[in-house]
Amino acid sequence: MKDLNLMVAGPQGSGINFTSDTFSKVMARLGYYVFSNAELFSTIKGEHSYFRVRVSDELIRSYSERVDILIALDSKSIILHKDEVDGNGFIITEEKPLDSRFVQVEYNKILQNVANKYNKNLSELSVMKNTIALAVVGKIVSIPKEAIQKVISENFAKRPNIAQLNNAVVDETYSITKIDRSISLPKGKAFGNMLINSAEAVAIGKIAAGLRFQSYYPITPASDESQYLEGVMSKYNVIVEQTEDEIAAINMAIAAANTGLRSATSTSGPGFSLMVEALSYAGMTETPVVIFYYQRAGPSTGMPTRHEQGDLKFAISAGHGEFPRIVIAPGDHEEAFYDAFESFNLAEKYQLPVIVMLDKSMAMSNYTVPKFDTSKLKIDRGKLILEGEVSNYKRYAFTEDGISPRTVPGVKNGMFTIAGDEHEEDGHIFSEDPDNRIKMMDKRMGKLKKILGDLPNEMKYKFYGNGDNLIISWGSPKGAILDAIRERPEYSYLQLRLLHPFPADEIKSFNKYKRIVTVEQNYSGQLGDILKENAGIDVSSRIVKFNGRPIALEELIEGLDKSKNERRVVLTYA
Amino acid sequence: MKDLNLMVAGPQGSGINFTSDTFSKVMARLGYYVFSNAELFSTIKGEHSYFRVRVSDELIRSYSERVDILIALDSKSIILHKDEVDGNGFIITEEKPLDSRFVQVEYNKILQNVANKYNKNLSELSVMKNTIALAVVGKIVSIPKEAIQKVISENFAKRPNIAQLNNAVVDETYSITKIDRSISLPKGKAFGNMLINSAEAVAIGKIAAGLRFQSYYPITPASDESQYLEGVMSKYNVIVEQTEDEIAAINMAIAAANTGLRSATSTSGPGFSLMVEALSYAGMTETPVVIFYYQRAGPSTGMPTRHEQGDLKFAISAGHGEFPRIVIAPGDHEEAFYDAFESFNLAEKYQLPVIVMLDKSMAMSNYTVPKFDTSKLKIDRGKLILEGEVSNYKRYAFTEDGISPRTVPGVKNGMFTIAGDEHEEDGHIFSEDPDNRIKMMDKRMGKLKKILGDLPNEMKYKFYGNGDNLIISWGSPKGAILDAIRERPEYSYLQLRLLHPFPADEIKSFNKYKRIVTVEQNYSGQLGDILKENAGIDVSSRIVKFNGRPIALEELIEGLDKSKNERRVVLTYA
Amino acid sequence: MPNSYRTNVEIDWCPGCGDFGILNALTLALQELKIPNEKVALTGGIGCSSKIPHYVNVYAYHTLHGRSLAQAQAIKIANPELEVIAAAGDGDALGIGTQHFVAAGRRNVDLTYLIFDNGVYGLTKGQASPTLPYGESPKSLQVENIKDPVNPIFLALASGYTFVARSYSYNIKHLKDTIIRAIKHKGLALVDVMQPCVTYNNINTKEYYDSRLYDLQKEGWDPVAKNEEEYKQKLGQAVIKSLEWGDRIPMGVFIEYEKETYDERLSKLLKNYKEKNFVTFPVHENGKPVNDITPLLEELV
């Protein structure tokens, strides 16, 4: 395997995302595996930000600390990142070379040439510096310039003039820029893959599931998903409602669910906190609603555009009183798609709120995955009665399996009373009978056991590798861990997927490994606590990272090595 | 020891609380220990409700299932409660006697006599049926009628005419009612005790602590405390602000705290859920604010006037991201007072949010306690700078002990920037530097260790008894447990007081007991989970109660016996 | 013919409470309009008032404190064929739920919003509600009310409600007729109902209102605006009327203006929204998703 690591750095708003996205797409089209991620400031313009793109002919799922090519769009980028660039690497810049890695590009000359040719002002072309840098990279990696131009044309499909100018810039760059070294990559073999992130994967999964109602209040990094849905709402019949706050968002989703629509909301920590009261209501009223929880660095507003998995225990125990919920965590974009799809089945089958845990790094890192297989998708709406007539109907009837048939307005004689107060079978709240209370608590909480019995193992956990030592983790570190255990085959990897109810029986059986470590992106190693509480597993080391950046392959390998001697290993790579 | 158990039952709004309160006060004045509690419906008038009062010459701290005297103000009360009344007990009623326990009272005759004497209409006196019942009880227990009349006069101090009429009713009842049996109690010896509940104890504790700002949004059972404060706000210089919602309540308390006032808010589950976003903000901004959390039966609106301790794990992990907090749980009204006082010291010393866990049964059960000892109360406002001038000031300066000096507006050159975004020492948020992030997380989370080191053992736990078996519990079951281990001396009792940060070192040392059981008022036995997670203690049985009613002495004794053979014991007495 | 509109649940309001009148007027209105029970959705928040969903034999949503209107809007958006009525206490509507009150004006969802306006927080034992007048201290308050009251009529006018009315729980005829008119109104309709709380509010009582309330319509106010120009002009006058609160208090309709409702606007964004009922429009066929996501996947390759 040979990999190439590109970093595009510069002020936010200067188009660095355009450069990295285009490069990613070009390489994916050429059959490479691509993994990209963004480090942005919580600001709109100006602050230093950067994107990474890693490319390889073999499957990769994490980023590397090594930078082979740095596109530095301002001098700050050089100061901040030059030490990360490999000794044989390239630094693409307008400025004076400091060492042999520097490739000085004549931005202005190229732009001027194109401006002259097309009879434009230089100022009109100044935004195209990114395109030049991209073309230089293309030349270094020996990409046919047509591959780049094709993607540019697609990007600007609606503005062909812009496409033409950008492509002229590519031509000009290829023709006048001299490169004295190059990087050669083995031929790509992975064709037909999508370049996608989890925000898109979730949105598409929801559409497949028949989502009809999505309410949201804008928040990074969750709202990309809602905006994607807005783009296709008409075609797929999804009502997407931007609300006045997150309290309205969750309440509207709950009401829509109780009116018969598959309903969801997406948010991040601050918004989820505001939804907690209604989450408890959904539990009490047995409402099938799905919350997509995109974690970011907290507490409070924290670092809104940075990564963290700090909300695990919170998601599991949020809400006053005790009620059943399901908490699942996909670990990559494919799982994000399938879990998003399945979450609606779970919600409707068991009539409870489902929380799908995602995070900033999943939402904002694009990488290649095979096209989703839709052939096995199956929708199950549980005991839902959408039409016709019923008799002797009671919304919260006691049944053998603890799940009551569910009507919606319009069903004749199916009138329900939904209540967040403790209620009788008919939904009324006035007896406050202590024995009914016990039965109703048993009915609701009993679902947890049923779920553990019903769910297939792959919804509960996945297992990889054959080492004697075990990594246990959840969510997005998956990619880095899978890449790392190729290098450290003495580790196996247990990916916990069902976080609540906790599959204690299954997980306990892993307590036989020589050494067990957790890998998580939070301060205290919350999964470690959960394993202790639920499975009696006392991990020997907790590898954590909480500086707002995702885990790089190399630091994880190092962290695994350190974990032999340390109870807590803090990863710090930025 | 001899105890007497009175139950006053009737429709809500019919004055049953007047009867039980007056009786409690009379008995307390006569030197008895009194324990009372209320079972109300979440409605204003009409629904069947009841109060219990237990009286003894020795210390009691829980209610008994046995009823010695039932005042039944309507026939429903007879139907519902007659089986609970002891074979030798009394049922005071207007209706036809069914067995020898019944004491038929001539309500109308008594009222008519008094009406005639005072030249009133019978209808004006009809609200005084309660007084008659009370007097009958007085006669059964051989209380001098003057003792009752004195308390009545105090109650109606502002309406002497009403007092006079009621006292005439007492006279008349004593003179014409014939009782053929009586109950004799040993003489009371416990004089000078207060009859109080935790809502009052907390309010008074806050006043002693110098509370200056209390914000609240009405909610049962928390708002009694705020209403008490409103009654004395002028005298003790407390701003009590009823806000538009709980979000405003917590935000206002936070802002007032950051402006230099000792600040608090009080709420129950639904309100606390809405405060979670700001709780996380308080953690991030290192704001000393205290939240008094009166638990009630959940989830959601649940049973708003009923008891539960269902919010333990929620209180500990509420809020997105990781931040330090202190969670403490008093177990009786005295601890409620001292903990309320101390919570402000903790909040200001460590600059973080403190949550004090209370519940409906503490807020609404009055019992006798010795007058609070104020001689040892000591206020410590930590590193607070209220006046003068500072230089080179940075709100979040790194210091040796992790606590930064804290200015307030008005202090010259002390200008701060408080921010819920991750910040530098000066409070500014723009670098998003990964290393600063690590340092700031360490600074904040480091407080938890410091707290564990600083706090005296009695803030962490209390220990009672000398049995080989151990009950571990938290909060309000304390009274019933202390009463129960008198009967089952094979049990010791560990009362956990500091719930977060968890005093693991201390608690682990208790893992040597023969058999360990938890007693809690929630469904899943949350404390059991917490003990497992933090101290590796795997309890052999969880005794739980979640039907909305507090634990009665007898059922707890029975539960302890059952716990020898069962992993989970559900108490169900209503 | 619809079934009876009353459930057989025993009502637990205090005897004499104004809430009874609202329940009566509402069920009478539904009867008169003959809407099938299963086509009506009724939401409540939390409070004495908000127990009303338990008493009306329709699809009943007893929601959270302050969230009645938020949920009601979603119900109507989810299924525009339903007749949706949101009930709320003044605490629900104008205290904890004010953000929804204002935002609802922006949507103009076609539903009826009934505020049970008693000046107190009944269910929590009589604290001041947002509509309690300044300086008053009904018996349940520890200290006098030092806040000014919200003016629900003015606030609704400012928020863009297209039908705004005041009525009175002890005038069943006026209230029933107003509710009918509100239900028939195409758009968001507010009925602010003066509702004496006999237990806690000893100021704004039946006696208080009986002598003060007068009928705007009887005094000649025509609230109907036929176009935007007229609407704007009538708004100013309606505001002036909404400020009357003293010896005379106006009741009746302050404004009535029909314009595009939210479902009409939504159908601009959703091509099938008008023709299909999204509730019964299936999302699967024997478990197989109806939506074909292939084009979306193709775009990403």
Next chain:
Amino acid sequence: MPNSYRTNVEIDWCPGCGDFGILNALTLALQELKIPNEKVALTGGIGCSSKIPHYVNVYAYHTLHGRSLAQAQAIKIANPELEVIAAAGDGDALGIGTQHFVAAGRRNVDLTYLIFDNGVYGLTKGQASPTLPYGESPKSLQVENIKDPVNPIFLALASGYTFVARSYSYNIKHLKDTIIRAIKHKGLALVDVMQPCVTYNNINTKEYYDSRLYDLQKEGWDPVAKNEEEYKQKLGQAVIKSLEWGDRIPMGVFIEYEKETYDERLSKLLKNYKEKNFVTFPVHENGKPVNDITPLLEELV
């Protein structure tokens, strides 16, 4: 003389953003009023706008999204000697924080509320804010805005704000003068600032406003009401003016009416509130509580 009112923090708004004008006008106003830095408290919510506390050298509270006003009121209540200014985006103020917007009108706390009104959610990349006009779709929106805008002026009038004004971020002089007048106003003062977002809102731009905004005062509107009668009467007219939005958009002061502020009212309930500053009024002496609770305990015996 106060220190400079600018911190030396680098500003991270987009070049050309209207927010710069507001920052300038605010610091100029503070300079002109010569309020010592340590006597000023400035709050912000969350958004581009709400970063302003970092740029002004005073006691700065960067709060939560929507909670700027709630916290600002508590600051003033806690210490009435402070000059309190609350900054908020239109999302903060009129979306997620609307319940505080309305409730604040009931209190009339003496502070100044500045809304940075740009029609979009800037910091989250340009979604519609509550003030975005109906039917518009600035370039960052996926679908056109189908909601009507909130009218902040009308809403403030309805909520009982005693000073209500509109100004413009590119007219520093008008804005500075308006802010000074708002600060001097005894009571709750709103300044709704038209603030073009150059990155996301390509409709409500500088060009848009330059040609439309006219000065109410220059056209003779006297907003001052000297008594309740006049206030009520001017409210109606002010509402009519607040409805103007088209070729001509009024700016300036819509209403100005002085009445009891919240601290005055609070001192009715708290006998020492006027004389003592509750912040510096000690709660202990060498650790010993100043409050004597014995009478409270005695009452319970």
